[in-house]
Amino acid sequence: MKAIVFADHKSGKITKAGLEAISYAKGMGAEPIVVSYGSLEGDGGAGSAGAAEVVVATAIQQFDGQKLTRLVVKMAEEKGANVMITSHDHAGKMVAPRVAARLDVAMISGATALPSNSNVRKNVFSGKAMADVNLKTDKQVITVMPNSVGITQTDATANVSTTDFDGGNSAVTVKAFHPLSTDGSVPLPEAELVVSAGRGLKGPENWDMIEELAKELGATTACSRPVADSGWRPHHEHVGQTGVAIRPNLYIAVGISGAIQHLAGVNASKTIVVVNTDPEAPFFKSADYGIVGDAFDVVPKLIEAVKEFNANK
Numbered sequence: 001m002k003a004i005v006f007a008d009h010k011s012g013k014i015t016k017a018g019l020e021a022i023s024y025a026k027g028m029g030a031e032p033i034v035v036s037y038g039s040l041e042g043d044g045g046a047g048s049a050g051a052a053e054v055v056v057a058t059a060i061q062q063f064d065g066q067k068l069t070r071l072v073v074k075m076a077e078e079k080g081a082n083v084m085i086t087s088h089d090h091a092g093k094m095v096a097p098r099v100a101a102r103l104d105v106a107m108i109s110g111a112t113a114l115p116s117n118s119n120v121r122k123n124v125f126s127g128k129a130m131a132d133v134n135l136k137t138d139k140q141v142i143t144v145m146p147n148s149v150g151i152t153q154t155d156a157t158a159n160v161s162t163t164d165f166d167g168g169n170s171a172v173t174v175k176a177f178h179p180l181s182t183d184g185s186v187p188l189p190e191a192e193l194v195v196s197a198g199r200g201l202k203g204p205e206n207w208d209m210i211e212e213l214a215k216e217l218g219a220t221t222a223c224s225r226p227v228a229d230s231g232w233r234p235h236h237e238h239v240g241q242t243g244v245a246i247r248p249n250l251y252i253a254v255g256i257s258g259a260i261q262h263l264a265g266v267n268a269s270k271t272i273v274v275v276n277t278d279p280e281a282p283f284f285k286s287a288d289y290g291i292v293g294d295a296f297d298v299v300p301k302l303i304e305a306v307k308e309f310n311a312n313k
């Protein structure tokens, strides 16, 4: 069975979410053929995640959902692929549904586990339940939720070839591309460590300590929706039902009440730590560790503790 894996890249390297998609394909017993665009450094790391072959469309220089859809469809047909896999990240979400529509095949978005008896698991009802979805067409499209599956680690390198296919014309042209994370931190959907804060911080002037804690931990910052709506933090940091859905290993929530709409985007985190003055805050029910206390006392102490830990590593 062959799988076309569309993988996005950053600075010549396949993104972590892309490597997870490759490993997912490998894990389901398929032969992953990676399709990417622009330029990669070598195989972009695809071989180490289980791919034997990488095809790069060098004429498509920047992300364009329509061009990349045509590229993936063309490669799927040329290679006789049975399944098309991509991450459930921004790039994957723009390409996968278009590919499924063009090929008229079944699609599952946001798979959280490898297929079992042709059923693929995903979260439904804002993460409050899981569904095992049966895909009935011979060919299928699957997007994989970031941080759901591990990355295969091998010493292998994939064979890289290029195609001059330019994807044709797009009805919409990308004129400028503004990466959301300019400070070098890991993008939220891929982050394994996240420090998040809410209205309990009182105002944007108090975010220095959240950024410092995140920096010491090597974490990415996030926030609740009212914080982004008030302009205290940029909108791309807003997590929850109407924001980014994340699954980090550690989610530290400071001064966030834990409303159901917030939990919908974060309750798949492996470990949740909550800091809140109100012992009745709903977030404590979902927390693995809870600190009832004032953020302005607790966070500086956490920063000191992490600094001491880092110094003694």
Ligand SMILES: Cc1cc2nc3c(=O)[nH]c(=O)nc-3n(C[C@H](O)[C@H](O)[C@H](O)COP(=O)(O)OP(=O)(O)OC[C@H]3O[C@@H](n4cnc5c(N)ncnc54)[C@H](O)[C@@H]3O)c2cc1C
Residues within 6 Å of the ligand: 197, 198, 199, 200, 201, 223, 224, 225, 226, 227, 238, 239, 240, 241, 242, 243, 254, 255, 256, 257, 258, 259, 260, 261, 262, 265, 275, 276, 277, 278, 281, 293, 294, 295, 296
């Ligand atoms: C359709 C819809 C979609 C929504 N989507 C989202 C979404 O995607 N994401 C999202 O986040 N919200 C979403 N919301 C809003 C959500 O319902 C909550 O209103 C919001 O999450 C509350 O944000 P908050 O916890 O930061 O603020 P608050 O509810 O004001 O809570 C602040 C918390 O901080 C605590 N606190 C106060 N002072 C301190 C201190 N000094 N130290 C420590 N703790 C302190 C308080 O005890 C309180 O628990 C949505 C709402 C609707 C209706």
